[in-house]
Amino acid sequence: MAVHLYLTGAHGDAAELVGARIAGFPLALSLLAETDWIDPEDVALAAAAVIQVDRDSPASVKRFQKLAAATKTPLIAAAFEPPLAFVRSLVRAGAHDVVPLPLDVEDLEASLAPIRDALAIESHARAAIGKQVSVIKSVGGVGATALLSQLAIQFAQKEAVAGREVCLLDLDVQFGDAAFQLGLRPKLSLSDLLDAGSRLDGDLLRATTVVHPSGLHVISSPTDMMPLEALSSEQLIDIVDLAAREFGTVFVELPTNWTNWSLSVLARSDLVLLITELSVTSLNRSRRQLDLIASQDLAALDLRIVVNRFEKGLFKSIKPADVRQALGRDVGYTIANDHAVMSAAVEQGVPISAIKRRSSVGKDIESLDAGIAAALGLDR
Secondary structure, three states, X not given: OOEEEEEXXXXXXXXXXXXXXXXXXXXXXXXXXXXXXXXXXHHOOOOEEEEEOOOOOHHHHHHXXXXXXXXXXXXXXXXXXXXXXXXXXXXXXXXXXXEEEOOOHHHHHHHHHHXXXXXXXXXXXXXXXXXXXXXXXXXXXXXXXXXXXXXHHHHHHHHHHOOXXXXXXXXXOOOOOHHHHOOOOOOOOHHHHHHHHHHOOHHHHXXXXXXXXXXXXXXXXXXXXXXXXXXXXXXXXXXXXXXXXXXXXXXXXXXXXXXXXXHHHHHOOOEEEEEEOOOHHHHHHHHHHHHHHHHOOOOOOOEEEEEEEEXXXXXXXXXXXXXXXXXXXOXXXXXXXXXXXXXXXXXXXXXXXXXXXXXXXXXXXXXXXXXXXXXXXXXX
16 A cells, blocks of 8 residues: 655655655655546545645635545645644644645654554454455456356355355456346345435345355345446445454455456455456456556455366467466466356255266365455365
8 A cells, every 4th residue: 555645746756756655655645736637536545645735725724624525535735834723723634644735755754654454454454353355357258257257156155164154255346247146035125225325334234145045145236227436435345344243254256347446445454355267368468457457556466377168288389387477476276167057056046066966166166265265264
């Protein structure tokens, strides 16, 4: 996570800070007029944002007030020679701190250190409460939803033995059909949670889920397609965090196209599964996905490559070394290509084992299930 600087010019140490790290955070500088609007989604991924405020410009002050009311990201106001009364008014408006301009490294370090410590405490608290596994795909059509649905069924069955619950949250708000592929017909969906606003709580979340016979709780994507930009990072983060608290482990299916909110959700993952196929096109798209994730300072995420619809004969044309060269990392798991068994399971909404007691695809999903449990530190 980076700290974003929104200034009118590179005053003082600001020019030298670009690309540097303060309190452990990388810095990103944006130059804009003091009255230009800053979209809350632009700061949603940031650890904090430093916003220049002109005390003699009501529009500049109003911009800060509106942004503070619209985001949970800590905001640090920066102003030239701010008098005490102005500092107090900014703090009342929602400023985490106020630092003088021109920016000074020591001042910024002192202001960001408490935010760093608070984020560390929050991260440890989230880890103790629940786990988030995010599923992304190289491109649409790689069978990610079918694989995730079968994986989540098996994971829920294994976790039930240990007295724990599992939730599948479908955030593919345009093309998501996880509930459908599980043979479920939910009456409520993600859109009901979004409409709830401040009324959102554990009871409402559970009421929105539909339970599969395996014990898996499913929150379906909206019945009607939604524009990706209609959702906000804070809305989705609140829902995902609540699901993790309620159910222990939550599988999150993200849309293929990236938005600020999907990157924000991804950033909070304990584990990320990138579903791809062993083809030149799919591997190329996977590489682009990995590059985007790295560009957002998310390279430290625990991300595993899962090759779906795998056939051993494919390695005759694309070798493991080719995959490493293309992606910069090894394949974590392969899932056998058994179209007949997988299709039958999806059509009936049942586990693969109900279609065929022993199958290569079932065995591979068991290995993936065990690997995820180990990565999350779950004792079974």
